[in-house]
Amino acid sequence: MRPRPSPGSLVWPLLWLATGCTIDVNLIWDAGHADTGHGDASTETSGTETSASGSPDLPEDPAATQSALCQVPDGQLDGYLPCEFEPLAAVIAPTIAWTWTGPGGEDSVVTTPLVANVRDTNGDGFIDLCDAPQIIVAAVELPEHKTDPWPAGHLHVIDGDPAFSGSHSFMIPTPIDASVNPALGDLDGDGVPELVALQASGPNSPYAVTARRLVAFKASGELLWEGAHWHASQGGGAIALADLDGDGSPEILAPEYVATAEGALAWAVPDPAQAYSMPVAVDLDLDLQLEVMYGASAYAADGTWLFDLPSIPRNQGSVAIANFDDDPYPELYVQYHGQQDGQPHSEHGVYEHDGTLKASCPTDAAPLTGLGGYPVAIHDIDGDDKAELLFGFNDNFYVLSVDGDSCSVRWTTKADTTIGLASGTVFDFLGTGRSEVIYADRSRVQLFSPAGELLFIADRTARESISNPIIVDVDGDGGAELVITSSKPLVAVGDDPPPATPTLIVIGSAQARFASTRRIWNQHTYHYSNTSEDGQIPLMETPHSQGETGFRVNHPAIAAESCIPATLRNGR
Numbered sequence: 001m002r003p004r005p006s007p008g009s010l011v012w013p014l015l016w017l018a019t020g021c022t023i024d025v026n027l028i029w030d031a032g033h034a035d036t037g038h039g040d041a042s043t044e045t046s047g048t049e050t051s052a053s054g055s056p057d058l059p060e061d062p063a064a065t066q067s068a069l070c071q072v073p074d075g076q077l078d079g080y081l082p083c084e085f086e087p088l089a090a091v092i093a094p095t096i097a098w099t100w101t102g103p104g105g106e107d108s109v110v111t112t113p114l115v116a117n118v119r120d121t122n123g124d125g126f127i128d129l130c131d132a133p134q135i136i137v138a139a140v141e142l143p144e145h146k147t148d149p150w151p152a153g154h155l156h157v158i159d160g161d162p163a164f165s166g167s168h169s170f171m172i173p174t175p176i177d178a179s180v181n182p183a184l185g186d187l188d189g190d191g192v193p194e195l196v197a198l199q200a201s202g203p204n205s206p207y208a209v210t211a212r213r214l215v216a217f218k219a220s221g222e223l224l225w226e227g228a229h230w231h232a233s234q235g236g237g238a239i240a241l242a243d244l245d246g247d248g249s250p251e252i253l254a255p256e257y258v259a260t261a262e263g264a265l266a267w268a269v270p271d272p273a274q275a276y277s278m279p280v281a282v283d284l285d286l287d288l289q290l291e292v293m294y295g296a297s298a299y300a301a302d303g304t305w306l307f308d309l310p311s312i313p314r315n316q317g318s319v320a321i322a323n324f325d326d327d328p329y330p331e332l333y334v335q336y337h338g339q340q341d342g343q344p345h346s347e348h349g350v351y352e353h354d355g356t357l358k359a360s361c362p363t364d365a366a367p368l369t370g371l372g373g374y375p376v377a378i379h380d381i382d383g384d385d386k387a388e389l390l391f392g393f394n395d396n397f398y399v400l401s402v403d404g405d406s407c408s409v410r411w412t413t414k415a416d417t418t419i420g421l422a423s424g425t426v427f428d429f430l431g432t433g434r435s436e437v438i439y440a441d442r443s444r445v446q447l448f449s450p451a452g453e454l455l456f457i458a459d460r461t462a463r464e465s466i467s468n469p470i471i472v473d474v475d476g477d478g479g480a481e482l483v484i485t486s487s488k489p490l491v492a493v494g495d496d497p498p499p500a501t502p503t504l505i506v507i508g509s510a511q512a513r514f515a516s517t518r519r520i521w522n523q524h525t526y527h528y529s530n531t532s533e534d535g536q537i538p539l540m541e542t543p544h545s546q547g548e549t550g551f552r553v554n555h556p557a558i559a560a561e562s563c564i565p566a567t568l569r570n571g572r
Contacts, residue, residue, distance in 0.1 A: 069095035070130035079129040083563035085478030095510035099502035105141040108463035108487035111181040118219035132161035140178035149203035153178025161475030183236035183523035193535030206236035227263035234275035244280030244301035250537040255280040267303030323545035330545035363406035377552040411452035427471040479513030516557035
């Protein structure tokens, strides 16, 4: 283990569909909750003493000692659970825990939120798992029309549990490109995660080419460094973190190149995707050395080209990793939309670890062009030890099964969009061994049973984006929450905009709690073994395809003999 340092009233209609009955519920976020700082953005920075960077100063007590119960044990990825928490809920009954709307007009998030412990909420002088986690979003004030230039956005850090520290959130003042998904992880080995984003020199829009560079921030919000390498692209896409060479210093996988933990260029991808590039680190051949997938192309840790997948242009498309058969090697699901011989062309299928085609996958929609490929979630949703694929494509949300060398549609449902960009996610809310499926489109969030039955539906305003719902324990209480972001929707000329939903919506269980899960979600290509629960990037990432089918899904919390007492969590 690396050393560690000594709103006003909102009515939000929610329809809960239970077996045999339909219940129409109006969940009301009342003004009495505004003093937590999660309802009215005008109160976001009140109630907590902060440093110049916007984050609370840590107490300087040389006699303070950090409890081992607050840390991830050596050789493990997860920390301890609270000693006392509510029993597991018997039914899925959603309720709004809290909401947050971005201040100053920055009320739109088009990327997936991040969650980790980056603030000392219990006042013991340490940032660790005894603190309540924070949610980090890249928020922006979106223009009315699709191709208008975007203003610069900012990272906002919001306490996951308002009961721990009163009213507190802060904005990091350095501007960033909010169309690119940020990432977090411990870059410098100090035991606390840093935040990494891209910064644009010109229009901050996924529709205009401009130069971008990496920027990194300390947990306090202080600027850590600015990268020297600029690369021109249309934006979109995501950043990932992985220790490619196992030297204890993570690499940063930017959409078009790989950088060191200090932001220096390590190597660049030849002819990268112009937009929406989402690189993934994976040990393809199980030699304990990570490779990097840029869409359909594989590279060694030092940037040496290894192979391209057939029928897909180099570095194009979106890739996800899982194991779909009985051999120990991972398989690659890759999706590509573009041009071939001047005509619209789509490819998506499952490939072996060496790049050979295993199974072509169908959809019943026409080919779509323009963005390269969309993110995909992978998980065994029905407990049969076989992973399913989940993604949005055109105006449908799909769940696909992979059985041997064939890929088939398990079930599908219409989405309120013409260009589905998000993957959705899954989670076993009740600990039954079967996972529910969550997908968000432009006007709603839906939760389905493994068989595709609608369980609940909730309002959400958004424009098409890669912002996926996530499942994470945002308040450290031992139960999972569903975290959803909203954005300003596109409105046709002459139409009235729909009532806006809050920038950030956190949903918990109205009956006891949902199943326990981790307190972290650190990047868009999140999977269990890419980070420890306190944000440490493993020296060697254990292949999650061996025993883990999840990609862009969270993992159930692992029980341990010890636990965190309330006195440590509350700082008493």
